[in-house]
Amino acid sequence: MTRYQHLANLLAERIEQGLYRHGEKLPSVRSLSQEHGVSISTVQQAYQVLESLQLITPQPRSGYFVAPQKAQPPVPPMSRPVQRPVEITQWEQVLNMLEGHHDQSVIPLSSGIPDVSQPSLKPLWRELSRVAQHNLSAILGYDELAGSLALRQQIARLMLDGGSVVNADDLVITSGSQSGMSLALLAVCQPGDIVAVESPAYYGTMQLLRGLGIKVIEIPTDPDTGISIEALELALEQWPIKGVILVPNCNNPLGFIMPDARKRAVLALAQRHDIVIFEDDVYGELATEYPRPRTIHSWDIDGRVILCSSFTKSVAPGLRVGWVAPGRYHDKLLHMKYAVIGTNVPATQLAATAFVREGHYHRHVRRMRQIYQRNREMYTCWAREYFPCGICVTRPKGGFMLWVELPEQVDMVCVAKQLCRLKIQVAPGSLFSASGKYRNCVRINCALPPNEKHRDVMQKLGEALKVAMEEVATPGVLSDS
């Protein structure tokens, strides 16, 4: 990080913490230069960054002032999906999107890729290089079926942060959260079974359910407090539901953290109806609050919560290291791992183990929590600035996703196609529903560093949205063009 970026971050933090209030005058360039032992031009650059982020405003001949707090756009209301089991489609759209991620010229605003450019990841690839040179027999041979014991021990320690007390033998390493969730579903469900999901729900999970021939019932979900327990209860009374997939911490795509009371309530409901909770904690470590929020798994007493998580979002996707705490389904899930997937890559497991053991993991996650918080604020600010009026935006409690709801008439699937020509990829909300809801919504990946390039992308997205709204308002223009 350059000096001016460092200084800009520091000042932005102070503004957030309220040390400099809205409308208040900021220190002069000269005094900051003295305070931090940096050049005048460094301070000027830092102030320019903050200005471009609209955190401060210059006033001619008076210096810089903290910008007045703008009204936050409202949060989207509780979702209202179709209340019956449906089959999942949308694979073509997901596939197109995935293919775009590997075109270097495309900006993947649609993706779930975390920021892997931070220097706090350096020890990770140093470890990978080291194991490649010094652990030959381990990296060339077969891994243990449950995964590296040393890694499972480290993960058991990490899970204490979320309140879960497990030991290494209770864990099964997988090649990411997706494969963990797929093993969990394979261990519990048969094709034709019904599983409940939050609505909207991550499209990867939806496609997994489709792949396994499982039907979903989408449950109304509040962008602030999570799945409606009342609606889930109604569904459980009406349909033979096998389990419910929840992302209670830093939900994807909505960003909420379920309050503890609601986590316990949903667990009690699961116990009453004897269903399984598939808990996806993949973003849980990226919660802004500290200590991190508890998992539903931490209150589980009869092994009905299957917790799936990974280092994919918190460290790096390329590790392909995830884990499952399968509770009472341990043996069944281990068999499924052997049968369907086999063992994992030892090299990345060894590197991840060292990364956690030596304390690099906690340092990195601490840093990413702050970075993603800043990013989300910046992207929210841009959405407010560039997007049309009448939008709703989530206020995520962690992770790096924003969910934007546009006026009913905007069709994000069409907008996404137009943006493809500009080499911008967005994830239309319809991917997050099996019943074709959320065509007027879009999920935005805020892990992309909030620089000029990405500000420009957000501006273009905003323009496309405005055009879409005008076209709908005057459909004649559309058919002429």
Add this chain to the structure above:
Amino acid sequence: MTRYQHLANLLAERIEQGLYRHGEKLPSVRSLSQEHGVSISTVQQAYQVLESLQLITPQPRSGYFVAPQKAQPPVPPMSRPVQRPVEITQWEQVLNMLEGHHDQSVIPLSSGIPDVSQPSLKPLWRELSRVAQHNLSAILGYDELAGSLALRQQIARLMLDGGSVVNADDLVITSGSQSGMSLALLAVCQPGDIVAVESPAYYGTMQLLRGLGIKVIEIPTDPDTGISIEALELALEQWPIKGVILVPNCNNPLGFIMPDARKRAVLALAQRHDIVIFEDDVYGELATEYPRPRTIHSWDIDGRVILCSSFTKSVAPGLRVGWVAPGRYHDKLLHMKYAVIGTNVPATQLAATAFVREGHYHRHVRRMRQIYQRNREMYTCWAREYFPCGICVTRPKGGFMLWVELPEQVDMVCVAKQLCRLKIQVAPGSLFSASGKYRNCVRINCALPPNEKHRDVMQKLGEALKVAMEEVATPGVLSDS
């Protein structure tokens, strides 16, 4: 490799090639020492190795002679499994066996682990270390869904050796053959479907079918020429079979290579009955014959052969790099990969790509073909020497597995339990059947270097077998003990 080992290998090769005939006198120690420019003691050590391998015999005051050729034990007859679909069990035994593989004190005669101690693998981990240092964005991010393009290009080139003409877009990278086969089955079958297999069949495949709720019908298979096409045809006429899983090249566990005419016949049969052939080629590159045998896939004209392979046996299990050529099921299989498994580890794919591209792969495989041939001969020689009379032993055309059939009354499941106490693990034949056949058979991994330690293990196995036979012959002794 030390000098005397090198010399011993050279002489063993000459004996095999018939340059020195059985019963013929070998050159004197002195003349060999001069010919090869090595010390007298080096030649003496080399001769001692060959003597211990029973390739040569010393005659007092006359020197060394090539040992007379011993009668080969007969090959087992065609298998005769139950001719109806059955469900698969045996998971407990497989799990116990897998757990033993990670106890360093246990000799895994049961495993499918290749020899990864050869120096020709050195460039592989050098590449892995290099990519960890120089390809950060690639190794930390998400891989392409179909797998690294550069790797797929290299694999398309390799597949030409087996007669298959594909391009990179026709291939999907998986994390090994097992996950490739599982995706193939998920793409084609539903739970309750019936799939035909060779009998005996690899226990990993059997457990995969069990995991997916697929029933198997075991087809009689000849240890020399492979699956009985007549029996398969009868089964196809009688049952609604979806496909057949075949390991036509260097079969596991029987070691045969199906003659080309039979490969084409089974493909024609599949076409007539409109079924899928799942072809497992994981040992195909380790065939002794050169050029390597053709795949059934190479004759496929309508995309009904799904070829699965990997670097697991030919290079190293720890890479977790396999591939599928899914033919007409490409799109379905790619969806299944996204849904059930997700993307693969980029680092090991990059290392494997460089390993193939720079020619290290072909060098390594050439070397391993010879080593495994030597090993199989040595293990066969030990089986003849130490095992009871009346055994049948396969004569594998490649790979590193021996299949030994003992007299009907020997129960290898019991013998395996007894051997556990001696820290020796063997794979009883019953694991290779869904209907409880082959309890009197055992599969032996000849990839374990044929040294004194492993000779000793084979000797102990032989003793246990002899005891088992005597116990059956005189059951009173057993009940008294």
